[in-house]
Amino acid sequence: MDRFEGKTVVVTGGSSGIGLAAARRFAKEGAHVFVTGRRQDELDAAVELIGDATAVRGDVASPADLDRLYDAVRARGRGVDVLFANAGVGGFATLEDTTEEHFDQIFGINVRGTLFSVQKALPLLNDGGAVVVNLSVRGDDGVAAFGTYSATKAALRSYVRTWANELKDRGVRVNAISPGTIGTPAFDGLSDEAKAGFTAKVPIGRIGTAEEVADVVVFLASDQSSFVLGANIHVDGGEKQF
Template identity: 65%
Template sequence: MGQLEGKTAVLTGGSAGIGLATAVRLADEGAHVFVTGRREAELEAAVKTVGADRATAVVGDISKPADLDRLYDAVGARGRGLDVLVANAAVGAFVTLEETTEEHFDQTFGVNVRGTVFTVQKALPLLNDGASVVLVGSTAADRGVAAFGAYAASKAAVRSFARTWSSELKDRGIRVNVVSPAWIETPGGTAAFGDEETARAVREKVAATVPKGRFGRPEEAAAVVAFLASEQSSYVVGSNVYVDGGENQT
């Protein structure tokens, strides 16, 4: 018996990286996972990786309310409510203040903040009492990384919402927590650096400065999400759990 046996979970942004690793971990713990993503082919491949009998793919963009409605219609049709919600979908790019455009700002906040808000809000009628909501933040929210301002600010907003929602949902026993990864080896992370050569240079810098001496693995972040999703963390509410190899702790 897994820690989430018989539970129903929703995971946004589950096609690759931390999202895919989390989908696999939640399913391994016994949950049926509804996985969302914008790219159908990648999403279908992810569900095959998780296991077709353990996951359901729902193509959609969390910044579009109609797509969220379609997701939760599918969850509702299963008839078991929702026990775990992992709001993982996000976008990010290195853009300086001088280079910031309205389009870049609107996309970053439209997905990372607005999308997260309505991902959680629209789940409320389905969330069972005692459910767990896990928001995926970032250590960037605590650090002044050059050219990462919009992304960092969006993740700071996510952290703030977790505190507020913990207070608002306490009467239903719904716990809201944040997982804040740092440098995790993912396809999206490499793309954010622009090319593999730049990504390699960043990895070398991280290895020299982070106590753990390397990038994290998606499975390491997924393990923390699974902990917060389960009753193992029943007394953890409104917290921010770092998965950063010690980078922000030393």
């Protein structure tokens, strides 16, 4: 099935994890995919895996880097049909231990970076296109020492509702996903104790895969979800439900 034949897709944070899995799915279904990331070697490896892709190195927290991304998209001359605003970072710090640097980094990439990734795409977004924003179940559950990260995802949930309302007259659908505990490089970097703690909370009995999340991203970006607007789909093995 080539649901995205001839389409242009932008995936921020597309060099690993969920972003890479989604980029590969979009390309497999016919899209040309622009991917961003902060490390050139990872981007080069990602392009080899994706196939029909263009890599633009950059940090979504940098307006100049986002401008370079969209300049590259503009040069192709076909606009943007799908934006998967996926780039994000996490980090642990209790209320007592939270520093200005920690706050600025997490909010700068997750909220500021996502906001301007979407805003700067607007002149290129084709009518009838789709925006999918990567949130997290952590935006709801109050895990200790994860407050700043969780707050960024809650802020983005609010933005998604607003953006869906603001862009609906252009036929642009804005929706979100909230992954639970997924086997990504970020998860792999946790301590064994932290991994066990997060995994134990998944009712389905295992962690998810990046490919399982990508399936839902592609669904929300496709015409199969044409009556879905402003939604937040949990891809979490039941973490939110139970």
